Amino acid sequence: VGAPAAAAVDAYVEQTVACPGPEFAEVQRRAEEGGLPAIEVSAAQGKHLELMVRISGARHVLEVGTLAGFSTLWMARALPAEGRLVTCEVEPHHADVARANLDGAGVGETVDIRVGPAEDTLLSLVDEVASGARPPFDLVFLDADKAGNPRYLELVMEMVRTGSVIIGDNVVRGGAVLDAESEDPDVQGIRRFLTLQGQHPRLEATAVQTVGAKSWDGFSLAVVTDG
Numbered sequence: 001v002g003a004p005a006a007a008a009v010d011a012y013v014e015q016t017v018a019c020p021g022p023e024f025a026e027v028q029r030r031a032e033e034g035g036l037p038a039i040e041v042s043a044a045q046g047k048h049l050e051l052m053v054r055i056s057g058a059r060h061v062l063e064v065g066t067l068a069g070f071s072t073l074w075m076a077r078a079l080p081a082e083g084r085l086v087t088c089e090v091e092p093h094h095a096d097v098a099r100a101n102l103d104g105a106g107v108g109e110t111v112d113i114r115v116g117p118a119e120d121t122l123l124s125l126v127d128e129v130a131s132g133a134r135p136p137f138d139l140v141f142l143d144a145d146k147a148g149n150p151r152y153l154e155l156v157m158e159m160v161r162t163g164s165v166i167i168g169d170n171v172v173r174g175g176a177v178l179d180a181e182s183e184d185p186d187v188q189g190i191r192r193f194l195t196l197q198g199q200h201p202r203l204e205a206t207a208v209q210t211v212g213a214k215s216w217d218g219f220s221l222a223v224v225t226d227g
């Protein structure tokens, strides 16, 4: 399938089933106005994340990599009234745009944006979960620097429970994930991330290739088990 056809099918999926409301166009308008890169998930993928939150019955969601809050909004609106989402972002300007977007979309109260390097934020969250100050996370979406994914996974495993779901984005990278000799730290990060999931005694995982408006890539999906 050529890229134009894949993008056209994504547009068709968006119109027929994903059906983003006007609040998502507003998120993208603010992102563009703020000069943020257009590297958010597609609407089809955002709806997929929303459905994963619904299907898993998640109440506490953790996201690593906020950007303008596009994927954040898809997941936040799937949460029950008492649900909460924590999202980690290193760029203060991205966090500011996301805050305006999430407040504007009416989920501001649901979302806690933590600004700083994800590793530092995750270390704080590990302490909060260990002390009982917050419950473990039911669903985690990793979508920041992919070189950091192995470390993020290690920390995430300290704050999930049996049955929690872990999703990773950009795990195919146009096929570059196959290159064991790659000098791209993100490719090596993803390779290690997938290997860790395949070998982890408490994870059952897979990865699904995708093709669409965001080119040839894929999501990883894992569930936490008793081991």
Ligand code: SAM
Residues within 6 Å of the ligand: 039, 040, 041, 064, 065, 066, 067, 068, 069, 070, 071, 072, 088, 089, 090, 091, 094, 116, 117, 118, 119, 143, 144, 145, 148
């Ligand atoms: N999840 C977003 C969406 O689909 O709407 C897209 C996230 S974008 C691919 C990655 C984001 O992660 C960027 O906003 C970037 O600034 C942030 N980021 C990169 N490295 C980071 C780090 N070490 N800690 C926290 N955030 C980071």
